[in-house]
Amino acid sequence: MKTTTILSSGLLILCCSFFGAAQKRFSDKQVQKFKEEAVQTLEAQRKQAQVMVDKVFSFAELGFQEKETSNYLTGILRENGFDIETSISGIPTAWFARWSNGEGPVIALGSDLDGIPKASQYPGVAYHRPIVEGAPGHGEGHNAGLPLNITAALVVKKIMEREGIGGTLLLWPGIAEELLASKAWYVRDGHFDKVDMCIFTHVDSDLSVSWGQHAGTGLISVEYTFEGEAAHSAGAPWRGRSALDAAELMNIGWNYKREHLHPLKRSHSVFTEAGDQPNVVPSKASIWYFLRDVTHTGIMEMYAEANAMAEGAALMTGTRVSRRVLGTAWPRHFNKVIARTMYENIRQVGLPAWSEADQTLARAVQKEVGSQRVQGLATELSDLGLPVERPISGGSDDIGDISWKVPTVTLRFPSNIPGLPGHHWANAISMATPIAHKGVVAGAKVGAMTLLDFLLRPELLEGAWDYFEKEQTREIQYRPMISDADPPPIYLNHERQERFRPTLEKFYYDETRYDTYLEQLGVPYPMLRP
Ligand SMILES: [Zn+2]
Numbered sequence: 001m002k003t004t005t006i007l008s009s010g011l012l013i014l015c016c017s018f019f020g021a022a023q024k025r026f027s028d029k030q031v032q033k034f035k036e037e038a039v040q041t042l043e044a045q046r047k048q049a050q051v052m053v054d055k056v057f058s059f060a061e062l063g064f065q066e067k068e069t070s071n072y073l074t075g076i077l078r079e080n081g082f083d084i085e086t087s088i089s090g091i092p093t094a095w096f097a098r099w100s101n102g103e104g105p106v107i108a109l110g111s112d113l114d115g116i117p118k119a120s121q122y123p124g125v126a127y128h129r130p131i132v133e134g135a136p137g138h139g140e141g142h143n144a145g146l147p148l149n150i151t152a153a154l155v156v157k158k159i160m161e162r163e164g165i166g167g168t169l170l171l172w173p174g175i176a177e178e179l180l181a182s183k184a185w186y187v188r189d190g191h192f193d194k195v196d197m198c199i200f201t202h203v204d205s206d207l208s209v210s211w212g213q214h215a216g217t218g219l220i221s222v223e224y225t226f227e228g229e230a231a232h233s234a235g236a237p238w239r240g241r242s243a244l245d246a247a248e249l250m251n252i253g254w255n256y257k258r259e260h261l262h263p264l265k266r267s268h269s270v271f272t273e274a275g276d277q278p279n280v281v282p283s284k285a286s287i288w289y290f291l292r293d294v295t296h297t298g299i300m301e302m303y304a305e306a307n308a309m310a311e312g313a314a315l316m317t318g319t320r321v322s323r324r325v326l327g328t329a330w331p332r333h334f335n336k337v338i339a340r341t342m343y344e345n346i347r348q349v350g351l352p353a354w355s356e357a358d359q360t361l362a363r364a365v366q367k368e369v370g371s372q373r374v375q376g377l378a379t380e381l382s383d384l385g386l387p388v389e390r391p392i393s394g395g396s397d398d399i400g401d402i403s404w405k406v407p408t409v410t411l412r413f414p415s416n417i418p419g420l421p422g423h424h425w426a427n428a429i430s431m432a433t434p435i436a437h438k439g440v441v442a443g444a445k446v447g448a449m450t451l452l453d454f455l456l457r458p459e460l461l462e463g464a465w466d467y468f469e470k471e472q473t474r475e476i477q478y479r480p481m482i483s484d485a486d487p488p489p490i491y492l493n494h495e496r497q498e499r500f501r502p503t504l505e506k507f508y509y510d511e512t513r514y515d516t517y518l519e520q521l522g523v524p525y526p527m528l529r530p
Contacts, residue, residue: 023103023104023165023166023167023455023456023458024163024164024165024166026163026456031452031453031456031457034159034163034452034456035345035348035448035449035452035453037159038152038155038156038159038445038448038449038452039348039349039445039448039449041155041158042151042152042155042441042444042445042448043441043445045151045155046437046441048151049147049148049151049437049440049441049444050437050516051509051511052073052076052146052147052150052151053143053144053147053415053431053432053436053437053440054432054509054511054516054517055072055508055509055511055517056069056072056073056113056138056143056144056146056147057123057138057143057428057431057432057436057509057517058432058504058507058508058509058517059072059143059504059508060115060120060131060132060135060136060137060138060500060504061113061114061115061136061497062114062115062116062117062136062176062178062493062496062497063114063175063176063177063178063179063181063492063493064091064092064093064114064175064176064179064181064488064489064490064491064492064493064494065093065114065493065494065496065497065498066093066113066114066173066175066176067092067093068508069093069113070093070094070095070113070173073113073146073147073150073173074086074095074097076150077097077150077171078097080099080154080157081099081157082097082098082099082169082171083097083098083099084096084097085097085098088172088186088189088191089182089185089186089188089189089191089488090185090487090488090490091175091176091182091185091488091490092490093173093175094172094173094175094182094186095172095173096170096171096172096191097170097171097172098168098169098170098171099153099157099168099169100167100168100169101157101160101161101164101165101166101167101168102166102167103166104165104166104167104168104455105167105168105196105197105454105455105458105461106167106168106170106194106195106196107167107168107169107170107195107196107197107198107199107451107454107455108170108171108172108192108195108197108198108199108402108406109149109152109153109169109170109171109172109198109199109200109201109447109451110149110171110172110173110174110198110199110200110201110399110402111142111145111146111148111149111173111174111200111201111202112140112142112145112173112174112177112178112202112397113142113143113145113146113173113174113175113177114142114174114175114176114177114178114179115136115137115138115139115140115142115143115178116136116137116138116139116140116178116423116424116427116428117136117493117496118134118135118136118137118425119136119137119138119139119140119423119424119425119427119428120132120133120134120135120136120137120425120428121137121139121425121426121428121429122429122521122523122527123428123429123430123431123432123433123517123518123521123523124361124429124432124433124518124523124524124525124526124527125429125523125526125527126361126364126365126368126429126526126527126528126529127368127529128425128426130425131504131507131521132500132503132504132507134500135500135503135504136496136497136500137425137428138427138428138431138432139423139424139425139426139427139428140178140203140422140423140427141203141415141416141427141428141430141431141436142174142177142178142203143431143432143436144203144413144415144431144436144439144440145174145201145202145203145413146171146173147440148201148413148440148443148444148447149171149199149201149444149447150171151440151441151444152443152444152445152447152448152451153169153171153447153448153451155444155448156169156448156451156452156455157169159452160455165455165456166455167455169451170195172186172191174200174397174398174399176327176488176492176493177397177398178423179221179326179327179489179492179493180219180221180290180327180328180329180396180397180398181221181326181327181398181488181489181492182398182488183329183398183399183400183401183402184327184328184329184330184398184401184480184481184482185482185488186401186402187401187402187405187478187480188480188482188484192402192405192406195405195406196406196407196461196465197335197338197406197407197408197454197461197464198402198403198406198407198408198409199338199342199408199409199411199447199450199451200399200402200408200409200410200411201410201411201412201413201443201447202397202399202410202411202412202413203412203413203415203416203431203439204412204413204414204415204416205377205378205414205416205417205418205419206351206378206381206382206412206414206418207346207349207350207351207378207381207412207413207414207439207442207443207446208346208381208382208385208412209334209339209342209343209346209384209385209409209410209411209412210334210339210384210385210386210387210409210410211334211335211336211338211339211340211384211385211386211387211409212333212334212336212386212387212388213331213332213333213387213388213391214331214332214333214334214385214388214410215388215391215392215394216294216331216332216392216393216394216395216396216397217264217266217292217293217294217299217331217393217394217395217396218292218293218294218295218296218299218328218329218330218331218332218396218400219290219291219292219293219299219327219328219329219396220290220291220299220300220302220303220325220327220328220481221288221289221290221291221325221326221327221328222288222289222291222303222306222323222324222325222326223272223286223287223288223289223323223324223326224247224250224286224287224288224289224306224310224321224322224323225243225273225284225285225286225321225322225323225324226243226244226246226247226250226284226285226286226310226313226314226317226319226320226321227243227283227284227319227320227321227322228240228241228242228243228245228246228281228282228283228284228317228318228319228320229241229281229283230280230281230282230283231280231281232279232280232281233278233279233280233281234279237281240281241281241317241318241319242275242281242282242285242317242319243275243282243283243284243285243317243319244274244275244282244285245316245317245319246285246313246314246316246317246319246321247271247274247285247286247287247313249312249313249316249317250287250309250310250312250313251269251287253309253312253313254267254269254289254306254309257305257309261302262293262298263393264293264294264298264391264392264393265291265292265293265298265302265393266290266292266293266393266394267289267290267291267292267302268289268290269287269288269289269290270287270288271285271286271287271288272286272287272288273285273286288326289306291303291306292393292396293331294331294391294392294393295331295391296330296331296476296479296481299481300481307323310323324486324489325481325482325483325486326489326492327398327489328398328401328480328481328482329396329397329398329399329400329401330398330400330401330403330404330478330481331396331400332396332397332399332400332403332410333400333403333404333472334403334408334409334410335403335407335408335409335464335467335468335472336464336467336471337407337460337463337464337466337467338407338408338409338450338454338460338464339384339385339409340384341450341453341454341460342409342411342446342450343384345445345446345449345450345453346381346446347381348449349442349445349446349449350381350442351378351379351380351381351414351442352414352438352439352441352442353438354376354377354379354435354438355434357434357525357526358377358433358434358435358438358526359376359377360526360528361417361429361430361433361435361525361526361528362376362377362417362418362430362435363375363376364526364528364529365417365420365426365429365430366417366418366419366420368426368529369419369420369421369424369426371418371419371420372419373418373419374419375418375419377414377417377418377435378414378418395422397410401478401480404472404473404476404478405478406468407464407465407467407468411443411446411447411450413439413440413442413443413446414435414438414439414442414443415430415431415435415436415437415438415439415440415443416430416431416435416436416439417429417430417435432509432516432517432518433518433525433526434525507521
């Protein structure tokens, strides 16, 4: 353990060598002036953000299939002078876009961009109305984060060029976040080794940021595949050994186990292969689990228990079992200094001014899905988020892995409606409407201001690393849950996406003909239940 600590401090010195030695100094007043300029420019560039948000919404691509989305966004970045590296960590849709203005902090800006299966939905329509029945859609709102980051980065880049501000902007996508299947690979493969800090952005219904241990879990995503022996199910069933029986027995075992899991642990599964037809004894079956807990140790314990149960099920049925890790996420821990600095900017920007139409849509959707409170959109900022007093179970995001590699925060921006189920068609409704557009512009302002703070005030970056080294990683050191050999499961979602792609193509947003995607789809805003 001692060696690890020394090694990680050594690396720390290497990767965070920049504390502003050669940076031009600007007074606080000048920094504030640049921030005001960024806010005004972003206000004037609403159109650019709206087009990107609507366009990515219309692509509706699932994890690892973000082809159109990545082509489109890297095209914009390339045109604006960024160098694009593609196929990061062997993931065809992953890329890193880099622009450098000489010596200075390397700041990474990331966000997710994949959709949710079966979440196709007309934006602005307050009830379930798929654009393409059964197709994927942005039922979480991952269409908005990268447009936010790009808008913010381009504005800051102009100021950096004009003022001779040194530093590097590194934009990257959270590919297949819904599968928790890219960020641990980026970290493993060294893509964050020379990064000084990371601002991650995620859709929300509030404009907020937090530091310390975050609510929610980390997880390991693992698929168990059983192999048995086929036989005629009626003619010679005694010759068969059913892989499906094994998968079912494993699941029954795990469901008995559930009674004895600590309430903070959470797990869920789907069968991904369950045989072909009843008169053939299934020779192959697979079951895929997400195993979640609030600590890395707890996750690894659950994983060992599930492995043992899989072997037990194989023994019971005379089958063989193999497993494959499909994704991982560390529990998240965010940086105190970045969060506090960002929160000051959040207070200056404030929540967007919602129109009556925005509020009418929000209330109608909340009513439609049975939300506990039908209160419309957020109108009051929440306080700076503090570390959870006691761990709270819930969802995961593989930004956790990056948050243990470099000082990181998640900027949550208000492009969605509060009180919705999540991973659901209802969460797509606002995502190509003025609600999403306004939320993205507000978030981009905070992002740009925070970038300027960390580019121009080296003591902040120093403080961020101080927190990272002396508090965050004092007792817990990052250990990847994937091995050096685990490949990212880039085959996932391929068939599903290709099945719908030709139909979805007819609905891609054409910004040369229509002002907004709502206009293209002929949706009056908002469209309520008749
Ligand atoms: Zn997400």
